[in-house]
Amino acid sequence: MQFAKLSENATVPTRGSAKAAGYDLYSAYDYSVASLDKVIVKTDIQIAIPAGCYGRVAPRSGLAAKYFIDVGAGVVDEDYRGNVGVVLFNFSKETFEVKKGDRVAQLICERICYPDLLQLETTRGDGGFGSTGRN
Template identity: 40%
Template sequence: MTPNLQIRKVSSLPTIQWWTLNKNARQPWRASLGSAGYDLYVIHDVNISPQGQQLCHTGIGIKLPPGYYGQLFSRSSLALKHQVHVLGGVIDNDYRGEIKVCLHNLHISETYSCKAGERICQLVILPYLKGQWTQINQSPDVTDRGEQGFGSSNDIYWIPEKIIPGTKVWVKKYPTDKPRQAAIVVYPGDDKWYHVPLTQMFLQN
């Protein structure tokens, strides 16, 4: 006689614990199986004046798995249609208070309004690194980017592994332009590169 077999499905997904702090609170919800973020719902009416901001309450608390934190992101529809964005948004792993969302209305003339129970942002749960900080005397290596910041990565810099000091390159700003001779890439006796965007490189001389 064949014994009865019981098959139990065991979930390998990390557990996200949540609880309500208000009777109107709703469980975070993903719109689809492939969605990265969980929609969060506001428990009160919202009215944000142009260029203003408001702290919105969700009425829930969460406990995330070890090694994870929560990041609040703007909903694409609110950003596109109403110019409403999330400010801040880091939820530390050990935070146990109510999840609150700071919304900022970037519109210069229109007030943003929504009713209690509407979706106001997305919660994405991400891993984070817990490392040990060690102070050193200077930067340990040289990179292509170096100290270039604040938009400098819009251009990809071309730095050859071997180049003779004083070498010049030919570049063109637009595809229809005629290539012109640019400034020298490495000044004689200097160890600092003169960066040339890869998108403008035409020919090395």
């Protein structure tokens, strides 16, 4: 996968092992994420996602389990060439400090298909969220 560092603050994405699903993404700056708040963490990395794929920005299990930190809005399109940002949510009761160089998320390349949309009429009901029963 091709990438570029947009500043000297950027850290090259790494994998924890040869078979790790994702590349760790690192914060390029210091941030404070207040309790029950969010922040967009800039990585200062530009990535060319391989053809036929998209990048899923996923949480790091340690941050979620230990600090109640989650990742949102985590999609990098194949044709996106901007600064990869990570939306961090702090679900804890304490302010969470992100330091420059901290691993904040992981980027996983996943295959994607692009189906055409065809409008049609349907007879299926409009119920959802458990409307077909409890078992």
